[in-house]
Amino acid sequence: xxxxxxxxxxxxxxxxxxxxxxxxxxxxxxxxxxxxxxxxxxxxxxxxxxxxxxxxxxxxxxxxxxxxxxxxxxxxxxxxxxxxxxxxxxxxxxxxxxxxxxxxxxxxxxxxxxxxxxxxxxxxxxxxxxxxxxxxxxxxxxxxxxxxxxxxxxxxxxxxxxxxxxxxxxxxxxxxxxxxxxxxxxxxxxxxxxxxxxxxxxxxxxxxxxxxxxxxxxxxxxxxxxxxxxxxxxxxxxxxxxxxxxxxxxxxxxxxxxxxxxxxxxxxxxxxxxxxxxxxxxxxxxxxxxxxxxxxxxxxxxxxxxxxxxxxxxxxxxxxxxxxxxxxxxxxxxxxxxxxxxxxxxxxxxxxxxxxxxxxxxxxxxxxxxxxxxxxxxxxxxxxxxxxxxxxxxxxxxxxxxxxxxxxxxxxxxxxxxxxxxxxxxxxxxxxxxxxxxxxxx
Ligand code: ADP
Ligand code: ASP
Ligand code: MG
Numbered sequence: 244x245x246x247x248x249x250x251x252x253x254x255x256x257x258x259x260x261x262x263x264x265x266x267x268x269x270x271x272x273x274x275x276x277x278x279x280x281x282x283x284x285x286x287x288x289x290x291x292x293x294x295x296x297x298x299x300x301x302x303x304x305x306x307x308x309x310x311x312x313x314x315x316x317x318x319x320x321x322x323x324x325x326x327x328x329x330x331x332x333x334x335x336x337x338x339x340x341x342x343x344x345x346x347x348x349x350x351x352x353x354x355x356x357x358x359x360x361x362x363x364x365x366x367x368x369x370x371x372x373x374x375x376x377x378x379x380x381x382x383x384x385x386x387x388x389x390x391x392x393x394x395x396x397x398x399x400x401x402x403x404x405x406x407x408x409x410x411x412x413x414x415x416x417x418x419x420x421x422x423x424x425x426x427x428x429x430x431x432x433x434x435x436x437x438x439x440x441x442x443x444x445x446x447x448x449x450x451x452x453x454x455x456x457x458x459x460x461x462x463x464x465x466x467x468x469x470x471x472x473x474x475x476x477x478x479x480x481x482x483x484x485x486x487x488x489x490x491x492x493x494x495x496x497x498x499x500x501x502x503x504x505x506x507x508x509x510x511x512x513x514x515x516x517x518x519x520x521x522x523x524x525x526x527x528x529x530x531x532x533x534x535x536x537x538x539x540x541x542x543x544x545x546x547x548x549x550x551x552x553x554x555x556x557x558x559x560x561x562x563x564x565x566x567x568x569x570x571x572x573x574x575x576x577x578x579x580x581x582x583x584x585x586x587x588x589x590x591x592x593x594x595x596x597x598x599x600x601x602x603x604x605x606x607x608x609x610x611x612x613x614x615x616x617x618x619x620x621x622x623x624x625x626x627x628x629x630x631x632x633x634x635x636x637x638x639x640x641x642x643x644x645x646x647x648x649x650x651x652x653x654x655x656x657x658x659x660x661x662x663x664x665x666x667x668x669x670x671x672x673x674x675x676x677x678x679x680x681x682x683x684x685x
Contacts, residue, residue, distance in 0.1 A: 244273045245457045248424060248446035251282030252463040253520035254366050257320035260373055266461070266523060267419065268379055275384070275449055277424045278370060279442040280362025281317070284310070285425075288362055291342070292355045300346050307346075311339045314365065321369060327376040334368040353433045360387075360434050363423035363442070371421055381419040384410055387434060390427040390445060398427070398437070398444070400507065404452040411453075422449070443504035447515065451507035458508050458515045460500070465519040466528035467492065467499055469541045470676045474669050477682045481528055481540050488540055488624050489515070489530040491658045495622035496545035505530065539625035539634055542675050544668050547594055548580070548618040550648060551603070554588040555610025564609070565589065571605045580620060581651045581660055590649055592620065592662060618648060619668040623659045623675065634679070635659065641678025645671055 249263050267276050280288075287310050294303035318331035338361050345354060363386070371383050389406035391399045411420070424442020429435035437444045443460055450458035464472065466480035467489065484492070486509035493500035499517065508515045508530075515530040553568060568589060572579055575598035579591045588610075593599075599614070606612045628634045629652060638659060649662035663671050676682045 244275065244453055244455045245459065246275050246277060246446050246450040246453075246455050247459045247461060248277040248442055249279065249520060250442065250460075250462045251279045251285070253461050254278055254280075254370065255282035257317055259520065260321060260370055262520060263370070263461075264374060264377060264379065266520065271418065272456075273418045275420045275422060275453070275455075277422055277442055277446045277449065278363065278366045279424050280366050281314075284362035284365065285359060285439070288359050292350075292358045295345070295350045295358075296355070298350075303346060304343075307339065307342045310342075311335065314339075314369075318369060318372075321373050322376050324376060327372055330372045330375070331369055334365065334372060338365050338368075353431075356433060356435050359436055360423075360426045363425050367421050367423050374421070379419065380417070381421055382414050382417050384420050384422040386423040386426045386445065387428050390437075390448065392427050392429050392435060392437070394430040396429070396435075398448050398507070400448065400452055400510075403448055407449065407452050437501070440498065440501040443501040444507075447504045447507040447513075450513045450515075451511045454511050455513055458513050460504075460515060460517045461520045462499060462517065463519065463521060464499065465522055465525035466517045467497060467530075467541060469680055469682075470672055471497070471543065473498075474544075475672050475676050477676070479680075479682070480526070482526060483533060483536055484528060484530045484540055485534045485626060485657070486515075486530060486532060487534075487655070488626060488657050489528075491622060491624045491655065492541055492543045494545075495543045495620055495624075495658075495660065497541070497543040534626050537626050538631070539623060539628055539679050541625075542621060542623050542672060542679070544619050544621045544672055545580075545594065546619050546665055546668065548592050548620050548662065548665075549594070549596055549599065550590055550592050550615040550618050550662060551606070552588055552590045552613040552615075553606050553610050554613070556587060567609060568606065571602055574605075575602050577602060581649055581662060583649050583651065592618065592649070615648065617665040618662050619665045619671075621661045621663060621668065621671050621675070623661075623679065624657055627656050628659060629653055629656050637678050638675070641674045642671060645674070 254260050291303045291306045314335050322328055374381050391402050393399055424445040425436050427435050446458055468478040470478045472478045490505035494502045518527040519525050577593050577595050581592040583590045603612050647661050651660040
């Protein structure tokens with residue numbers, strides 16, 4: 244059994260869906276195909292929800308109509324025969340009727356999640372209509388019936404496994420299953436989601452639950468590149484990454500993978516391949532337990548970081564000081580990304596500001612608190628780069644003109660992280676592209 248996940252652009256046009264059908268039927272291996280929403284749909288659904296949360300029903304209605312028109316055009320090109328055009332119309336009717344009904348219901352967080360789920364429901368059902376027109380035998384598995392998260396929004400692998408196996412057993416001889424990425428059910432039994440870009444996470448969780456032979460992430464670029472191609476000219480695909488390297492890159496901002504999408508596959512040692520739907524013959528990136536290739540592989544950056552410094556003379560020789568500080572973050576369920584300490588101060592970074600005011604108030608008991616917003620973490624990732632002094636030298640030589648606020652070195656063998664001001668992020672990525680990879684901007 245293998246898992247094949249196709250992202251928004253891979254299903255973003257009718258012709259692309261046709262291509263996906265070719266790719267999933269190219270071999271006879273049993274597979275679960277995980278689809279994202281058609282590109283742009285989730286953004287529009289978020290917009291609809293935002294209009295509703297502000298009580299702007301006219302604005303929401305206008306967005307729903309625009310979205311429906313784009314889907315009318317989509318199905319017109321997706322299927323040919325009138326019977327299947329009717330079937331596709333039925334799918335649109337069901338989901339757009341739902342969106343029109345919610346205009347009359349008062350807004351809530353649960354309703355917001357229901358709205359966001361419509362994208363993946365539409366893409367999988369429309370794709371299923373196309374497969375049926377092509378006479379491709381398949382089954383649609385509703386993600387909501389097996390993908391569950393607990394009270395802390397953590398996926399429940401054990402549960403997912405039991406439910407998925409039960410569902411698959413019902414379909415004895417079937418070989419091709421289609422399901423929604425992103426969507427799940429939460430501990431309250433409501434429809435929920437795995438956060439933006441969550442279809443990668445769905446695929447990896449399904450792969451782990453079924454101990455699949457591989458997990459293929461099909462997207463719009465030929466693999467993980469050495470740097471962010473949206474920000475830096477002249478980037479190159481990386482052929483192989485270890486699980487740890489890929490996890491660091493995903494967590495520290497490489498948008499191509501959901502931040503948490505590597506650990507499930509890693510836990511069950513399932514190779515993850517990043518492949519290009521538009522160029523299927525390209526090699527892409529293989530993510531596996533192989534750690535033989537050394538040296539810097541890639542850099543990534545994560546925006547929206549806040550740095551907090553707590554300065555206290557009482558820190559001097561005081562054991563238990565760090566514990567007290569960390570307890571404040573634990574109390575407000577705010578994860579810390581980077582930490583640096585000196586004799587009299589400790590600096591940490593967070594990417595979730597929801598509880599910031601309360602956190603600052605409690606930290607002020609321990610000393611003077613300084614907060615710097617709009618920071619970015621730039622991570623340099625590669626196997627054992629921390630034991631290679633040459634890398635560190637190159638990093639600092641490339642960035643001699645940059646004001647580096649924090650450095651994290653030695654925490655992991657394969658990651659050097661720097662904190663810089665957000666407005667210098669692109670410049671830092673460009674200079675590292677040159678200094679570490681010898682790639683000049685074109
Ligand atoms: P999908 O819709 O298939 O999930 P995403 O848009 O989520 O695709 O991810 C693919 C995009 O990630 C690429 O088109 C690229 O712009 C962006 N990206 C950011 N960093 C990297 C990187 N290091 N390597 C490759 N792509 C990256
Ligand atoms: N459709 C969702 C999003 O746009 C999930 C995904 O594409 O992975 O975030
Ligand atoms: Mg994505």
